[in-house]
Amino acid sequence: MKTIDDLLSKHDGSLDGVRVLVRSDLNVPLDGRTITDDGRVRASVPTIERLASAGARVLVTAHLGRPKGVPDPSFTLLPVAERLGELLGTPVLFAGDTVGDEASRIASALEPGQVALLENVRFEAGETSKDDEERGAFADRLAALADVFVSDGFGVVHRKQASVYDVATRLPAYVGGLVEAEVEVLRRLTEDPARPYAVVLGGSKVSDKLGVIDHLIDKADSLLIGGGMVFTFLAAQGHSVGSSLLEQDQVEVAARYIEQAEAKGVEIVLPTDIVVAPEFSADAPATTVSADAIPDDQMGLDIGPDSAERFAEVVRGAQTVFWNGPMGVFEFDAFAAGTTTVAEALTQVGGGDGLSVVGGGDSAAAVRALGFDDDAFGHISTGGGASLEYLEGATLPGLAVLEES
Numbered sequence: 443m444k445t446i447d448d449l450l451s452k453h454d455g456s457l458d459g460v461r462v463l464v465r466s467d468l469n470v471p472l473d474g475r476t477i478t479d480d481g482r483v484r485a486s487v488p489t490i491e492r493l494a495s496a497g498a499r500v501l502v503t504a505h506l507g508r509p510k511g512v513p514d515p516s517f518t519l520l521p522v523a524e525r526l527g528e529l530l531g532t533p534v535l536f537a538g539d540t541v542g543d544e545a546s547r548i549a550s551a552l553e554p555g556q557v558a559l560l561e562n563v564r565f566e567a568g569e570t571s572k573d574d575e576e577r578g579a580f581a582d583r584l585a586a587l588a589d590v591f592v593s594d595g596f597g598v599v600h601r602k603q604a605s606v607y608d609v610a611t612r613l614p615a616y617v618g619g620l621v622e623a624e625v626e627v628l629r630r631l632t633e634d635p636a637r638p639y640a641v642v643l644g645g646s647k648v649s650d651k652l653g654v655i656d657h658l659i660d661k662a663d664s665l666l667i668g669g670g671m672v673f674t675f676l677a678a679q680g681h682s683v684g685s686s687l688l689e690q691d692q693v694e695v696a697a698r699y700i701e702q703a704e705a706k707g708v709e710i711v712l713p714t715d716i717v718v719a720p721e722f723s724a725d726a727p728a729t730t731v732s733a734d735a736i737p738d739d740q741m742g743l744d745i746g747p748d749s750a751e752r753f754a755e756v757v758r759g760a761q762t763v764f765w766n767g768p769m770g771v772f773e774f775d776a777f778a779a780g781t782t783t784v785a786e787a788l789t790q791v792g793g794g795d796g797l798s799v800v801g802g803g804d805s806a807a808a809v810r811a812l813g814f815d816d817d818a819f820g821h822i823s824t825g826g827g828a829s830l831e832y833l834e835g836a837t838l839p840g841l842a843v844l845e846e847s
């Protein structure tokens with residue numbers, strides 16, 4: 443992959459006036475218009491700063507959430523532009539569209555060293571289209587705004603989307619410093635992880651992430667399943683899960699994973715107790731029930747204390763641990779205990795000498811919100827799904843396209 447060093451040497455050390463389109467992952471958690479964890483914005487700053495200080499006109503493109511290909515004010519990147527400006531110490535211009543008149547106007551008005559952010563790239567249907575032509579047509583419009591492309595959104599390199607993949611086939615493409623650094627840590631983890639190697643999976647993107655288990659069974663010694671992942675597995679064991687998050691069409695897949703793991707001597711650790719509530723809300727009355735006895739009118743919102751302690755034991759006893767996905771709805775105090783217990787154990791992997799990696803926007807936000815220092819872990823990755831797919835050995839479209847560029 444060509445790096446920013448290569449880009450700089452190609453231009454004799456100065457990018458004066460060069461129009462650089464940077465794909466960052468600025469998908470931050472928001473409470474209304476308030477950013478509750480700016481980790482991904484901070485992680486994006488060094489590359490943007492480096493390009494701007496070399497004189498580039500920097501146009502940043504990014505997504506927020508999963509809008510459905512049409513503008514939706516609740517997913518505007520405007521608060522992120524403001525935060526990015528504060529962190530850079532200079533205002534960031536904001537284009538209220540992605541490839542429309544405003545984007546073109548701002549792109550041509552940018553001075554060398556200035557930075558602008560384009561509105562949420564997922565407001566355009568072409569960004570996430572499965573149709574190569576539709577995606578390509580949108581990528582053409584994005585590419586027309588710049589001279590070169592820098593891919594720095596590690597959290598999206600597993601997505602074959604226009605601003606990640608197709609644009610890199612239309613402009614000279616370079617890997618950004620964040621993607622480079624993330625890949626380096628994960629590469630070490632895939633090469634020869636110190637054993638026992640445990641992977642902890644949770645969160646809510648269940649169907650996205652279930653697939654990685656197939657390959658992780660061949661790589662890890664233990665798989666610990668928490669968060670919204672749990673209920674598809676409990677259903678596979680024949681238990682009812684009330685109104686918990688359930689991917690009905692994945693139940694058979696989960697059952698197959700349980701069998702495969704048993705056959706290969708890999709431990710799949712499932713919770714034995716669950717904290718449930720009648721509804722998804724911060725003040726819903728919480729009770730702990732056995733995992734095989736979730737009442738029909740309740741939903742599971744955290745792993746129970748016995749399970750959290752068991753998970754913590756496995757985590758502390760491992761030498762390498764990768765964790766993606768909170769163990770419960772940590773945003774609500776009543777359902778944060780499981781995540782806190784597991785996070786605490788992550789700081790003590792291998793008696794403190796092991797390697798702990800936390801990956802994912804919400805997982806990173808969770809450990810910070812619960813009061814842990816970034817330094818308490820070996821590495822905090824900005825990508826959850828991306829790290830998991832890298833660890834399972836998949837080809838990540840956003841990286842493969844840079845290798846070909």
Ligand SMILES: Nc1ncnc2c1ncn2[C@@H]1O[C@H](COP(=O)(O)OP(=O)(O)O)[C@@H](O)[C@H]1O
Pocket residue numbers: 644645646647648668669670687742743744766767768769770771772773801802803804805806825826827
């Ligand atoms: N039992 C559960 N039911 C519903 N949502 C859950 C549950 N456990 C965790 N979550 C939610 O999962 C979300 C994070 O999931 P995900 O996006 O997959 O993680 P990451 O961003 O770290 O990759 C959090 O907002 C959390 O509230």
Ligand SMILES: O=C(OP(=O)(O)O)[C@H](O)COP(=O)(O)O
Pocket residue numbers: 467469507508597598601647801802803804824825826827828
């Ligand atoms: O939040 C993200 O991924 P993650 O939750 O797997 O860490 C990335 O911004 C990718 O978002 P997406 O999963 O909607 O494509």
